[in-house]
Amino acid sequence: MTGKAGAGGGPARPGVQPGTATKYVFVDSPELTAADLALRGYELAPGVQIKETCFGLMITGPEAEIERLVEELRLLDPDRIFVKDRGFPPGDERRCRANLGGARPGFYGHEHEMRLVRYISSGLRALRDPKKADLLRAKPKHHDEPLSVERLNTIIQES
Amino acid sequence: MAKVFIYPGTSLILSDLVSRFGHRPLGSALSVREKVQTAGLDSPPLQITSEDPKKGLRFAAVEVPSGVRGRMSLFGPQIEEADAGIIIQDADLAFGCMGCARTNELVRFLLHRRGIPILELTYPHSDEEGVRFVAAIREFLSSLAGGASA
Numbered sequence: 001m002t003g004k005a006g007a008g009g010g011p012a013r014p015g016v017q018p019g020t021a022t023k024y025v026f027v028d029s030p031e032l033t034a035a036d037l038a039l040r041g042y043e044l045a046p047g048v049q050i051k052e053t054c055f056g057l058m059i060t061g062p063e064a065e066i067e068r069l070v071e072e073l074r075l076l077d078p079d080r081i082f083v084k085d086r087g088f089p090p091g092d093e094r095r096c097r098a099n100l101g102g103a104r105p106g107f108y109g110h111e112h113e114m115r116l117v118r119y120i121s122s123g124l125r126a127l128r129d130p131k132k133a134d135l136l137r138a139k140p141k142h143h144d145e146p147l148s149v150e151r152l153n154t155i156i157q158e159s
Numbered sequence: 160m161a162k163v164f165i166y167p168g169t170s171l172i173l174s175d176l177v178s179r180f181g182h183r184p185l186g187s188a189l190s191v192r193e194k195v196q197t198a199g200l201d202s203p204p205l206q207i208t209s210e211d212p213k214k215g216l217r218f219a220a221v222e223v224p225s226g227v228r229g230r231m232s233l234f235g236p237q238i239e240e241a242d243a244g245i246i247i248q249d250a251d252l253a254f255g256c257m258g259c260a261r262t263n264e265l266v267r268f269l270l271h272r273r274g275i276p277i278l279e280l281t282y283p284h285s286d287e288e289g290v291r292f293v294a295a296i297r298e299f300l301s302s303l304a305g306g307a308s309a
Binding site: 087 | 170189195282284294297
């Protein structure tokens with residue numbers, strides 16, 4: 001295999017060379033669209049491959065450049081922009097639904113979590129809100145925690 | 160900066176929060192990326208070869224299905240590498256086309272057996288739960304070496 005060939009023997013593609021990274025940038029904001037993010041991305045890092053999608057962006061490029069771009073993009077709406085790594089570069093025929101048909105594996109996970117990110121945004125905003133200090137100290141509830149023996153004894157004695 | 164294993168490994172929320180608070184999330188994408196970027200002729204296009212289930216033997220017995228061992232060849236090294244872990248307990252999305260239930264059980268078992276700090280949570284379904292969820296993760300991550308405030 002030559003150095004120019006991508007993994008798997010195909011032609012060289014952006015994102016499959018070692019040292020490059022691909023990240024998803026999800027936006028769930030009433031004030032910011034994926035197109036706004038893409039425009040800002042091109043301004044900040046012209047050398048990075050940016051793919052605009054319905055949920056945000058997929059960005060591919062040298063790892064350091066991607067990290068810098070992510071930090072800058074987050075500033076547009078820090079509480080409503082979410083970022084995660086992706087293994088495959090955008091459009092990769094091993095994963096892209098244009099070639100495989102149907103929903104991309106991983107879509108259902110993103111669909112599920114994108115319904116919940118509004119609560120995460122609330123949580124991130126609350127970190128800066130002194131009125132929420134009590135709530136921040138409270139531990140998450142565990143709905144399926146088993147009833148302790150002590151608590152059961154107390155209930156029996158009270159009844 | 161600590162390496163934090165996230166479960167489910169594909170979680171957008173966990174991946175974002177861990178990197179936002181100054182640590183490195185260890186998830187499926189990183190191990191898949193390593194495979195994708197490693198040039199080879201053995202088993203294109205995904206470069207999953209018969210060697211991978213053998214690597215998985217370090218984490219699962221030989222009678223365990225090869226699918227579990229293959230997955231463990233991706234997750235196992237990350238669990239060994241992790242300094243801490245965050246587990247979402249009600250992550251139904253980690254089963255189905257996203258992954259394998261037996262592998263998920265094994266991943267959670269191995270994380271607990273390692274004795275590293277583990278935070279277990281459930282997904283938030285209201286603003287109040289969201290505040291608690293984020294606060295718990297921030298508190299947990301700030302207790303790890305090299306943590307940064309948001």
